[in-house]
Amino acid sequence: MSRYQPRLHPDWTSGGGSTVDYRISYQTGATAPATCAAGTTINESSVTGTNHAVTGLSANTQYSFRVCAIDNSGTPNVASGTTVSATTLQAAPPNVTGLTATANSTSQITLSWTSGGGSTVDYRIAYASGATAPADCSSGTTINESSVSGTSHAVTGLSTATQYSFRVCAINGNGSPDVSSGTTVSGTTLQAAPPDVTGLSATANSSSQITLSWTSGGGSTADYRIAYATGATAPADCASGTTISESSVAGTSHAVTGLSAVTQYSFRVCAINGNPTPNVAAGVTVSGTTLQAAPPNVTGLSATADSSSQITLSWTSGGGSTADYRIAYASGATAPADCASGTTISEAAVTGTSHAVTGLSPVTQYSFRVCAINSNSTPDVASGATASATTPVSFTHGGWTDVVALGPKTNYANLYVKTDGTTSASIADSDLKITLAWGDFGGATEDGYKIYRATSSGTQNFTSPLATIGTAATKTYTDTTVTPGTVYYYVVRPTISGTAYPTTESYSEIRVVAPPANMGLVHRWIANQEVCGLLGKTSDATNNYRCPFTGQGNVGNYYDIEHDMIVDRFEAGCNYTRTACSGGSLGAGPADCTANADHSASVTAAINSVYFYSGAAGAGGCYINTDGGTTWVQMISGSAAQRAYGISSKSQLPPLVR
Known part of the structure; x- marks a missing residue:
């Protein structure tokens, strides 16, 4: 039979005899038709030979057939037939x-x-x-x-x-x-499980962020997963703890944010491959601690000028993560924008919550910024608080090194007076002057001086300068505009750029009495070497043997030359206005006085005596007064041209002479 569906192909062998053709009948099922005229029939004209393909059948269906031989009679004789059954093949299956x-x-x-x-x-x-x-x-x-x-x-x-x-x-x-x-x-097919990453590190970037970095292990690695927890132990795998999926991780580093300040975190980084359900490596672990939070700003910042070169800053810590402080400052009204600008003072130089900034310029405004920092390896720096202050000018008086008051009458002879910083100077006849000399002022650096004069003590009286000296190298001034017998008060003030600045020492103001008009009187604060020795002071040969200042003579708010001066020499000429000097009455006329050269005496005499130069020997002579003009004593008569009159107290000075 043919195996092709939907048909069957019965085959048979002729029975011989009178057989000429064949008829076929069939039906479904296991039983063939009873005759070749029953069921579905196929007549002899369609049957050739001893086989026939029955078509048009149903697939996978049993059919039963009857094949009958016929002869060639006019009405053919039909054999009873032979039967057979067969099933058609299955149809080709459809695709899945x-x-x-x-x-x-x-x-x-x-x-x-x-x-x-x-x-x-x-x-x-x-x-x-x-x-x-x-x-x-x-x-x-x-x-x-x-x-x-x-x-x-x-x-x-x-x-x-x-x-x-x-x-x-x-x-x-x-x-x-x-x-x-x-x-x-x-x-x-799936990728193999990826190897672990290498070189995993954790770097704290801020108080809330740690950045993880690693190197890929290669192989089938496609992405990474991260798991972390607080403390020293990382999660057991990358599905535990707080997890970060591969969709959030790019490359071989990741910044983990939203962390707590100053807290230890432990991380596990697991490589994964590109399988639909990725293989996850065991992972590598690392720990890191977040940085301290940025410190708050300081509070209560103040700037106090202590001197012409120093301003002290004081503040209160803002607390928090504050560990140290940095300072930045600049001259002017505006502080540096941050503590890395301007002139900076590092935390290593700042102790506690105050700092004295030194080396400043006088009379200059400075603006400061104080920034708190924390103890991170690279500290966070607060924006800072600001304050301003202006340095004052703070001068310390250099002391009076020489004060000389010269009367106008020198008996027509020159006086030789050594003044500070000079050799012996010839003081011409009829000069009336007061010469002042002073030392270097301490504190700020002056560039000149202004001299003030008044006839009454007190700062309020020194309003307009008598003179201006434009260089700090000149530390002496001679006042030639004095009136005989007048008490003067002098102040010397150092200047910076033309502005004068006072000092507060009591001896910065000095009282000097101008000699009477009829005397060649010398008041001296500085004596010669012998006088220094007598006073038990060490003389300074390089400074004209002057004695060091002892601080004596403070009277109220000024220095009184009259009560603490060494009297170098008082020389009185008797050529005052009177009718007679030799025997006449007071006020009679001019005296007949003889010029004398230098009438110095012993040290004791230099301190305690006044010397008069009368005229020729005789009964006449000059009168001296030491109590303000009440009691007058006539000079001793005699042949000596020089007459000495003892002064029992320095408070009697200066004497008056007629």
Whole structure:
């Protein structure tokens, strides 16, 4: 019989005899028609030879046939016939549907499908590496129906991370099965598990962020997962603790944010591959501690000018993470924008909550910024608080080094007076002057001086300068505009750029009495070497043997030259206005006085005596007064031109002479 459906092909052998042709009848089922005239008939004209293909049958259906021989009679005799049964073949099966390929591992892909129904009995599979499936299920690598059970099959022994293309063909149950054209699908085996990362490090960037960095372990690594927890122990795997998925991690570093300040965190970084359900490496761990929070600003910042070169800053800590302080400052009304600008003072130089800034310029405004810093390895620096202050000018008086008051009458002879910083100077006859000399002022650096004069003590009286000296190198001034017998008060003030600045010492103001008009009187604060020795003072040869200042003579708010001066010499000329000097009454006329050169005496005399130069020897002579003009004593008569009058107290000075 033919195996092609839907037809059957009965074969037979002629019985011989009178047989000429054959008639066939058939019907479905196991029983043939009773005669060749029953059932479905095929007459002799359609039958040739001893076989005939019966077509138009139903697939997979049993049919029973009767074949009857006939002779060639006019009305043929028909044999009773011979019967046979057969079943048509199954139809070719339809293709499967819903074919999928699922990679289960690095060496296995499972195929799943839905039967197309029909005559499907089993399945055959063919596959090859790459994107194209075999052309049919007998090509490529084949898996026959005996190995395939149901509508799925795990294809094993594949290569890792390799694409495979599959064809699944349905077959029917025919003896030689019909095979469908098949349905195709592709799938790629999974990647191998990735190796762990290397070189994992944790760097604290701020009080809320730690950045993780690592090197890929290579292999099948495609992405990374991160898990972390507070404390010294990292999560056991990358699915525990707080997790960060691969979609949030780019490259081989990741900044973990939202952390708490000054807190230890432990991290696990796991490599994953590109499988649909990724393989996850065991992971590598590291720990790190977040930085301290930025410190708050200081409060209560104040700037106090202590001197012409120093301003002290004081403040209160803002607390928080404050560990130290930095300072920046600049001249002017505006502080530096931050503590890294302007002139800076590092935290190493600042102790506690105050700092004296030194080396400043006098009379200059400075603006300061004080910034708190924390103890991070690279400290956070607060924006800072600001304050301003102006340095004052603070001068310390240099002391009076020489004060000389010269009367106008020198008996027509020059006086030789050594003044500070000079050699012996000839003081011309009829000069009336007061010469002042002073030392270097302490504190700020002056560039000149202004001299003030008043006839009453008190700062309020020194309003307009008497003179201005434009260089600090000149520390002496001679006042030639004095009136005989007048008490003067002098102040010397140092200047900076033309502005005078006072000092506060009591001896910065000095009282000097101008000699009477009829005397060549010398008041001296500085004596010669002998006088210094008498006073028990060490003389300074380089400074004209002057005695060091002792601080004596402070009277109220000024220095009184009259009560603490060494009297170097009092020389009185008697050529005052009176009618007679030799024997006449007071006020009679001018005296006949003789010029004398230098009438110095012993040290004792230099301190305690006044010397008069009368005229020729005789009964006449000059009168002296030491109590302000009440009691006058006539000079002793005699032949000596020089007469000495003892002064019992310095408070009697200066004497008056007539």
